[in-house]
Amino acid sequence: MYHHRRMGFVRAAALVAAKDLRVELRTREVVYTMTFFAALLMVLFSFAFSQGGQVLPEAAGGILWAAVAFSGTLGLARAFEREREGDTMRGLLLSPADRGAIFLGKAAGLCVYMLIVEAVAVPLVAILFGAPVLERPLELAALLILATIGFAVVGSVFAAMLLRTRSRETLLPVILYPIVLPALIAGVKGTAALWQGSRALPQAHFWLLFLLVFDAIFLAVALWAFESLVVE
Amino acid sequence: MPSLVLAVALALLPLVAAPAFAEAPAAARALDLARYDFDPAKDRAADVGTRFLADLDSASPALGAAVREKSRYDLQDEEAAKFVRQRKYVIAAYAVLWMLLAGFAMTMYRRQTRLQLALDQLEARLRASSGT
Amino acid sequence: MKRTIFLAAGALAAVGFALLPFFVFFRAELAYDLYFNQKIFYYHVPAAFMMFLSVFICGFASAKFLISRQPRWDDVAAAAGDLVVLFGALVLTSGPIWGKAAWGQYWVWDARLTTSLLLWMIFVAYALLRRFGGPGSERLAAGLALFGTADVPLVYFAVNFWKTQHPTNRVVPNLVGEMRTTFLIGAGAYLCFFLILLAARIALGRSERRLAEVEDLAVEIGRLE
Numbered sequence: 103m104y105h106h107r108r109m110g111f112v113r114a115a116a117l118v119a120a121k122d123l124r125v126e127l128r129t130r131e132v133v134y135t136m137t138f139f140a141a142l143l144m145v146l147f148s149f150a151f152s153q154g155g156q157v158l159p160e161a162a163g164g165i166l167w168a169a170v171a172f173s174g175t176l177g178l179a180r181a182f183e184r185e186r187e188g189d190t191m192r193g194l195l196l197s198p199a200d201r202g203a204i205f206l207g208k209a210a211g212l213c214v215y216m217l218i219v220e221a222v223a224v225p226l227v228a229i230l231f232g233a234p235v236l237e238r239p240l241e242l243a244a245l246l247i248l249a250t251i252g253f254a255v256v257g258s259v260f261a262a263m264l265l266r267t268r269s270r271e272t273l274l275p276v277i278l279y280p281i282v283l284p285a286l287i288a289g290v291k292g293t294a295a296l297w298q299g300s301r302a303l304p305q306a307h308f309w310l311l312f313l314l315v316f317d318a319i320f321l322a323v324a325l326w327a328f329e330s331l332v333v334e
Numbered sequence: 335m336p337s338l339v340l341a342v343a344l345a346l347l348p349l350v351a352a353p354a355f356a357e358a359p360a361a362a363r364a365l366d367l368a369r370y371d372f373d374p375a376k377d378r379a380a381d382v383g384t385r386f387l388a389d390l391d392s393a394s395p396a397l398g399a400a401v402r403e404k405s406r407y408d409l410q411d412e413e414a415a416k417f418v419r420q421r422k423y424v425i426a427a428y429a430v431l432w433m434l435l436a437g438f439a440m441t442m443y444r445r446q447t448r449l450q451l452a453l454d455q456l457e458a459r460l461r462a463s464s465g466t
Numbered sequence: 467m468k469r470t471i472f473l474a475a476g477a478l479a480a481v482g483f484a485l486l487p488f489f490v491f492f493r494a495e496l497a498y499d500l501y502f503n504q505k506i507f508y509y510h511v512p513a514a515f516m517m518f519l520s521v522f523i524c525g526f527a528s529a530k531f532l533i534s535r536q537p538r539w540d541d542v543a544a545a546a547g548d549l550v551v552l553f554g555a556l557v558l559t560s561g562p563i564w565g566k567a568a569w570g571q572y573w574v575w576d577a578r579l580t581t582s583l584l585l586w587m588i589f590v591a592y593a594l595l596r597r598f599g600g601p602g603s604e605r606l607a608a609g610l611a612l613f614g615t616a617d618v619p620l621v622y623f624a625v626n627f628w629k630t631q632h633p634t635n636r637v638v639p640n641l642v643g644e645m646r647t648t649f650l651i652g653a654g655a656y657l658c659f660f661l662i663l664l665a666a667r668i669a670l671g672r673s674e675r676r677l678a679e680v681e682d683l684a685v686e687i688g689r690l691e
Binding site: 330 | 588594605612613617624
């Protein structure tokens, strides 16, 4: 006799995330390419912002965030392209799990990829541009995590929606960046405030709070809208 | 007797001249530059000028009028130059606004024409298919 | 009834736009210091109002569409999204020209300018999505409009503490005399014009959609191949 039981929301999300991470662990394709791309971007930006062989200290934060955002889009597109290739998104959506849970699982997987990239990118910024990343490590980590969550949430919604669309590669960054721009502004400004020393600390805290609000709003909108947004 | 008249006149003189003397300190003040120190917390730049012109008028109405006339000329030149310079911005802004609106109207019109065309085609095809 | 309202709005807009230049150039006082270039105000500010109005109409219609799945709400959202791009373009071209006249430079990275620019870019992305998204992109566009509308206050707060040169919200309620009359005429004319454009654009989108539906139907019942 079948004992039909609706899977727990959190458990379903965790399962989806674990599935994504297991696939990634076998190939390491997404994380390797994202990390290399982030490093590549930093080298590229160093040309744009260097003066007499030295990069302006204010630019280091901007370079870090630009690298995070661009490599994040790369990972986002690839993570969902995988689902499209095997046509597994349909399977996921047909499963009895809550669609919100599926979405959260995908977003969580992406968060992990991005955090791995950031774990490499932050030391690189310190080495290449002399950024004082060890000044306020906890706040910096909080900024990165909160902004990454916001980016992953918004990005997962749009990437999932775009799966069925013809020109998804070009449309994803075009619609994603304007929406996540407040989070990126908060990241850049918050990092700059952190690296300015203790007198700018209240500003950094303001940006942390701002990111918290951003995440809360978009998580709510995404969970509410995901159900009706994903066409199948 | 004339000396008595003179004495009375001399005695009355201070009374008659009192207003004139009362004016005198104002005229003297016109040169007291400390009175026109500009304190941004207390007054606008124009307030200082107003104070100075009031003092100047009370000291010498003719001089006050002359200063006003001069600043009126300056103002006219300045504003005329400003107008000539700014007119083109206003014209440019209005031109761009109306061009954008016209462009939008054009795209709407073109879509409407295309829609009409598609409608006509559909009608023709439906007629053709029902005729056979 | 609808037709009467439409025609009345058209007549009001026509009268308003005919009167506006007269009021702008001959009745409104010259502004202190800004002088003649302040006359851009009477076209710039109502356009900005209409842009924000359009953003909220688009967001509201998109939410309604996602809930009800009725395509008529999608038509409204598409029309309003287009008008955000149009009125945003008006604001973002007349603004820098005025900026050049008043501040000496076309663009400053000021809170209000950045907010408007980002907002406009979201809706340009929306227009691109509508155009290149292909079939089935209506719901995606609705999602984008929803996220975009939720973004408005965030963008505003993100840039709000930046050093600002742009006049604040207090300018409009504090207008006096003929300036106030002129502004009200301008705002009224713009509002009527906006409503007409919106109605016309909705009707156009709806007709296009219905045409496609009729074609599909004709194929389905075998009258067309």
